[in-house]
Amino acid sequence: xxxxxxxxxxxxxxxxxxxxxxxxxxxxxxxxxxxxxxxxxxxxxxxxxxxxxxxxxxxxxxxxxxxxxxxxxxxxxxxxxxxxxxxxxxxxxxxxxxxxxxxxxxxxxxxxxxxxxxxxxxxxxxxxxxxxxxxxxxxxxxxxxxxxxxxxxxxxxxxxxxxxxxxxxxxxxxxxxxxxxxxxxxxxxxxxxxxxxxxxxxxxxxxxxxxxxxxxxxxxxxxxxxxxxxxxxxxxxxxxxxxxxxxxxxxxxxxxxxxxxxxxxxxxxxxxxxxxxxxxxxxxxxxxx
Amino acid sequence: xxxxxxxxxxxxxxxxxxxxxxxxxxxxxxxxxxxxxxxxxxxxxxxxxxxxxxxxxxxxxxxxxxxxxxxxxxxxxxxxxxxxxxxxxxxxxxxxxxxxxxxxxxxxxxxxxxxxxxxxxxxxxxxxxxxxxxxxxxxxxxxxxxxxxxxxxxxxxxxxxxxxxxxxxxxxxxxxxxxxxxxxxxxxxxxxxxxxxxxxxxxxxxxxxxxxxxxxxxxxxxxxxxxxxxxx
Numbered sequence: 240x241x242x243x244x245x246x247x248x249x250x251x252x253x254x255x256x257x258x259x260x261x262x263x264x265x266x267x268x269x270x271x272x273x274x275x276x277x278x279x280x281x282x283x284x285x286x287x288x289x290x291x292x293x294x295x296x297x298x299x300x301x302x303x304x305x306x307x308x309x310x311x312x313x314x315x316x317x318x319x320x321x322x323x324x325x326x327x328x329x330x331x332x333x334x335x336x337x338x339x340x341x342x343x344x345x346x347x348x349x350x351x352x353x354x355x356x357x358x359x360x361x362x363x364x365x366x367x368x369x370x371x372x373x374x375x376x377x378x379x380x381x382x383x384x385x386x387x388x389x390x391x392x393x394x395x396x397x398x399x400x401x402x403x404x405x406x407x408x409x410x411x412x413x414x415x416x417x418x419x420x421x422x423x424x425x426x427x428x429x430x431x432x433x434x435x436x437x438x439x440x441x442x443x444x445x446x447x448x449x450x451x452x453x454x455x456x457x458x459x460x461x462x463x464x465x466x467x468x469x470x471x472x473x474x475x476x477x478x479x480x481x482x483x484x485x486x487x488x489x490x491x492x493x494x495x496x497x498x499x500x501x502x503x504x505x506x507x508x509x510x511x512x513x514x515x516x517x518x519x520x521x522x523x524x525x526x527x528x
Numbered sequence: 529x530x531x532x533x534x535x536x537x538x539x540x541x542x543x544x545x546x547x548x549x550x551x552x553x554x555x556x557x558x559x560x561x562x563x564x565x566x567x568x569x570x571x572x573x574x575x576x577x578x579x580x581x582x583x584x585x586x587x588x589x590x591x592x593x594x595x596x597x598x599x600x601x602x603x604x605x606x607x608x609x610x611x612x613x614x615x616x617x618x619x620x621x622x623x624x625x626x627x628x629x630x631x632x633x634x635x636x637x638x639x640x641x642x643x644x645x646x647x648x649x650x651x652x653x654x655x656x657x658x659x660x661x662x663x664x665x666x667x668x669x670x671x672x673x674x675x676x677x678x679x680x681x682x683x684x685x686x687x688x689x690x691x692x693x694x695x696x697x698x699x700x701x702x703x704x705x706x707x708x709x710x711x712x713x714x715x716x717x718x719x720x721x722x723x724x725x726x727x728x729x730x731x732x733x734x735x736x737x738x739x740x741x742x743x744x745x746x747x748x749x750x751x752x753x754x755x756x757x758x759x760x
Binding site for chain 1 (some may be wrong): 542543546547549550551553554558571572573646649650673674675676695730732738
């Protein structure tokens with residue numbers, strides 16, 4: 240900073256580097272942390288999504304039994320919690336297959352062999368007890384009960400509402416962005432690299448100043464990300480999510496809170512790194528003095 | 529004072545200046561997209577006062593239970609209690625149990641809630657809010673599940689007596705007709721000029737949800753209010 244003629248370029252470069260670092264940090268985070276199967280799996284496990292989904296199914300079939308007279312146990316006995324858990328995880332992995340271009344469409348599938356057997360058994364027993372003829376209409380009623388139950392189970396198992404996003408065309412739009420994310424990250428990394436080289440060139444006559452400017456970049460970019468994240472976490476902003484169905488609420492708010500927490504931590508580390516660099520610069524300057 | 533010490537305020541002020549500049553630029557750049565997104569954000573995260581997650585499905589529904597005496601009018605008259613033909617009606621709020629429906633002929637005694645929802649139907653019979661409050665002139669429409677409270681509704685025959693007990697009076701009806709209708713057919717649940725009690729439930733149907741409804745229509749026998757209507 241002793242050379243006043245380099246002061247303005249250094250400020251300009253630092254200013255640009257702060258934003259390019261924020262951009263790089265966020266795109267790298269998005270690509271390698273937020274938009275990954277493991278992130279969704281972590282949320283599914285920490286939020287007990289399969290338990291919440293099963294509780295919703297219990298409530299649904301109990302409620303339906305009031306109008307259909309089919310006991311909830313007929314359906315629930317055919318639903319395995321492990322299958323439900325796998326379906327939740329599959330919904331995520333199938334969506335990522337679609338986003339990354341591995342598959343052309345998105346579809347959630349679950350094994351319903353036990354459920355079909357259970358419903359068939361119940362209807363058959365009921366028909367035998369009441370001398371109901373097992374004709375075409377009987378089979379239609381059985382099929383309708385099974386397909387209605389299967390549709391509801393798949394609807395509830397899709398806790399992240401990825402089917403809805405696919406049907407609305409949001410996943411197709413996301414697919415384009417997802418494919419561009421690597422390029423955007425590379426461009427931002429390149430810009431950051433070039434700006435850093437320019438900053439080094441500006442600091443070549445007093446290289447200890449480089450640590451000061453780098454420290455400022457780290458500290459300010461870290462604070463600009465972490466402060467809003469801390470505000471969101473402190474005010475529990477996501478708990479105002481309007482969809483109150485337990486499994487959807489837990490999936491969406493759990494994911495958003497987890498990601499905000501992770502970004503906040505990453506930005507916090509950046510800010511701390513910046514502070515460390517400033518301390519190094521201060522100590523180095525004192526020794527030199 | 530050394531050169532470095534002289535430059536110390538410059539280092540600090542540069543940092544503060546950059547911090548303020550970057551904050552101002554960030555706020556300025558994000559302001560327009562934030563304003564555009566604000567409406568959607570408010571819609572998606574509007575339930576800020578509903579911080580507690582409930583898995584009972586009762587979010588927002590306040591169910592109120594009332595103590596309602598079901599002492600027959602004859603016994604009350606023996607205690608020299610006076611009844612009135614017209615009287616004060618206490619309007620219920622949604623989710624409030626404000627009556628008890630009894631039909632001795634089918635051993636029925638069920639709480640009646642004002643309004644209808646899955647949670648209320650699990651607790652008793654529900655009265656449509658589009659019908660009149662018990663005691664007012666018009667059609668009182670009450671329904672319940674066929675496999676719980678109204679399991680024996682089809683056994684009510686013309687001439688059977690039904691009594692609605694409330695906190696403000698006792699209202700007696702007599703079954704006049706058994707009816708069957710489609711769930712899309714609203715003719716029995718529409719508002720009427722004359723007094724009528726309409727009870728209905730789903731037709732018991734294991735082989736899929738039934739679109740048929742079965743019920744009874746009842747005419748008014750007597751209105752007995754505990755307190756007279758207040759003047760003015």
